[in-house]
Amino acid sequence: xxxxxxxxxxxxxxxxxxxxxxxxxxxxxxxxxxxxxxxxxxxxxxxxxxxxxxxxxxxxxxxxxxxxxxxxxxxxxxxxxxxxxxxxxxxxxxxxxxxxxxxxxxxxxxxxxxxxxxxxxxxxxxxxxxxxxxxxxxxxxxxxxxxxxxxxxxxxxxxx
Amino acid sequence: xxxxxxxxxxxxxxxxxxxxxxxxxxxxxxxxxxxxxxxxxxxxxxxxxxxxxxxxxxxxxxxxxxxxxxxxxxxxxxxxxxxxxxxxxxxxxxxxxxxxxxxxxxxxxxxxxxxxxxxxxxxxxxxxxxxxxxxxxxxxxxxxxxxxxxxxxxxxxxxxxxxxxxxxxxxxxxxxxxxxxxxxxxxxxxxxxxxxxxxxxxxxxxx
Numbered sequence: 001x002x003x004x005x006x007x008x009x010x011x012x013x014x015x016x017x018x019x020x021x022x023x024x025x026x027x028x029x030x031x032x033x034x035x036x037x038x039x040x041x042x043x044x045x046x047x048x049x050x051x052x053x054x055x056x057x058x059x060x061x062x063x064x065x066x067x068x069x070x071x072x073x074x075x076x077x078x079x080x081x082x083x084x085x086x087x088x089x090x091x092x093x094x095x096x097x098x099x100x101x102x103x104x105x106x107x108x109x110x111x112x113x114x115x116x117x118x119x120x121x122x123x124x125x126x127x128x129x130x131x132x133x134x135x136x137x138x139x140x141x142x143x144x145x146x147x148x149x150x151x152x153x154x155x156x157x158x159x160x
Numbered sequence: 161x162x163x164x165x166x167x168x169x170x171x172x173x174x175x176x177x178x179x180x181x182x183x184x185x186x187x188x189x190x191x192x193x194x195x196x197x198x199x200x201x202x203x204x205x206x207x208x209x210x211x212x213x214x215x216x217x218x219x220x221x222x223x224x225x226x227x228x229x230x231x232x233x234x235x236x237x238x239x240x241x242x243x244x245x246x247x248x249x250x251x252x253x254x255x256x257x258x259x260x261x262x263x264x265x266x267x268x269x270x271x272x273x274x275x276x277x278x279x280x281x282x283x284x285x286x287x288x289x290x291x292x293x294x295x296x297x298x299x300x301x302x303x304x305x306x307x308x309x310x311x312x313x314x315x316x317x318x319x320x321x322x323x324x325x326x327x328x329x330x331x332x333x334x335x336x337x338x339x340x341x342x343x344x345x346x347x348x349x350x351x352x353x354x355x356x357x358x359x360x361x362x363x364x365x366x367x
Contacts, residue, residue, distance in 0.1 A: 037292050044186050044295075052186060059179050090241070094270045095179045098292045 014156030021147045022159055033140050038100030042160055057141055060099045064134055067092050068127075075124055085123060086115040092130070096137075103133045169305050170194040170231070174204045174238035174250065175268070180291070184237065184268075187298045196231075201238070201245030205253060208233060208260055233263055234305040239291075240269035240276065248280060255284045262311065264304040268293055 003011075028034045045052040067088050074085045093108035111126035148158045171193045173184045181197040188195045198204050209231075236254065240247040247267050254260045267280045270291040277288045286304045289297045 040292070040294060041183075044190055046190075049186065049189075056179060056182050056186075059182060063177075063179060087243075090270075091177065094291065095177055097270060098177070098179050098183055 010155060014151060014154045017147065017151045017154060018156060018159050021144075021151060024144060024147060028140055028144065032102050033137055035100045035102040037098065041099060054145055057099055057145075060095055060101070061138060063095055064092060064104075068131055068134065071127055071130075075120065075127060080118075080120050080123075082115050082118045082123075086112060089115060089130075101134075101137045104130065104137050107133045169234045169302075170196070171301070172204060172207060172233045172236045173197045174199075174201060174236065174242070174247070176200060176239065176242045180239065180268075184293060187293060187295060188237075190295065191298050191301075193301075196233075201242060201247070201250035201253075204236065204238065204250060207231070208236075208254075208263075210253070210257060210260060234308065235264045235266065235301055237266040237268060237289075237301070240267050240280070241271070248276075248283065251280060251283050251285055262308060264301075264308050266301065266304075 025034075029038075041053050041056060071085060071088050074081060074088065089108050089111045093105055093112065096102075096104035096108060107126065107130040111123065111130060114122040114126055151158050171188050173181065173188065173195060175181045175184060175197070176199050178199075181199065185195050185197050196207065198207055236250075238247040238250055245253075247269075251265050251267065254263060254265055261284075264286045265284065266287045266289065267285045268289045268291050269276065272290055280288055287297075287300055
């Protein structure tokens with residue numbers, strides 16, 4: 001079947017985007033941003049729930065931003081309520097673990113140790129670390145989802 | 161029609177984390193179960209029709225107690241760490257209720273604490289899953305629901321071979337009339353066969 005130049009260009013574009021997507025995904029796993037749990041999420045996604053991963057991750061973003069604000073405020077208090085701080089970090093550790101955001105989760109584990117020690121300075125540093133890891137994770141995931149969107153818009157299927 | 165399939169099973173999932181609720185809901189739906197999610201133990205009890213008044217729980221007629229609820233729940237899966245009522249507290253309340261105790265309960269936790277796990281299992285939890293929960297974990301739920309359904313289907317007054325299996329439950333009952341059963345499927349079968357000598361198992365009675 002004869003393909004027009006336009007169709008040929010489109011097929012090439014989809015192929016390039018798909019390769020980019022596969023390479024980018026691999027790098028995220030390689031660099032430890034994502035772990036096997038993220039793959040679980042991707043595997044659960046199907047035709048009847050085509051946006052599942054984006055939806056869960058969006059919930060994670062919302063929830064985390066709120067938690068980070070709560071943590072900032074809690075550590076800013078004259079007398080720090082470490083139980084409260086620990087509860088927030090526990091929640092963040094759980095949610096990051098549930099979506100496979102490995103580096104965020106690991107930063108939370110370190111954070112909890114300092115909560116136990118009731119060390120305000122160390123906790124503040126940990127909070128900065130968690131914020132940084134979250135910011136990185138968010139950028140990476142946003143980029144990944146954007147690539148998916150580009151593939152779909154170019155008429156291709158997202159390789160899983 | 162009479163064969164129990166996954167879509168007949170209704171699971172109540174309890175978790176204060178919105179992310180984890182979404183995840184468990186997806187896992188359960190993928191396994192073809194009907195799902196209801198709530199964000200607290202107290203909302204779970206509310207959904208189950210539990211009454212805070214202890215007296216009313218003790219006095220619930222133990223004739224087909226499971227069928228007394230408006231909504232049939234075949235299994236409860238709950239997070240352990242929740243503010244207010246923990247998953248363990250919820251488990252205890254369920255097992256203390258003559259009305260709810262036969263519903264299998266599964267606990268989930270992000271923390272691997274052996275004493276916690278043992279405590280829950282001793283209190284009557286069927287399974288303890290470490291988070292994040294996987295599809296292979298969810299695959300372990302079916303046998304518990306099948307078992308509970310089979311028990312539910314058995315004639316409570318039957319003193320035959322099955323009577324000795326569950327000595328502490330509602331097996332010792334005054335003779336009941338079939339019409340007292342509230343279970344929809346049972347009611348359907350009541351009309352067809354008055355014969356009570358043959359115990360039904362796993363709802364495989366052919367209509």
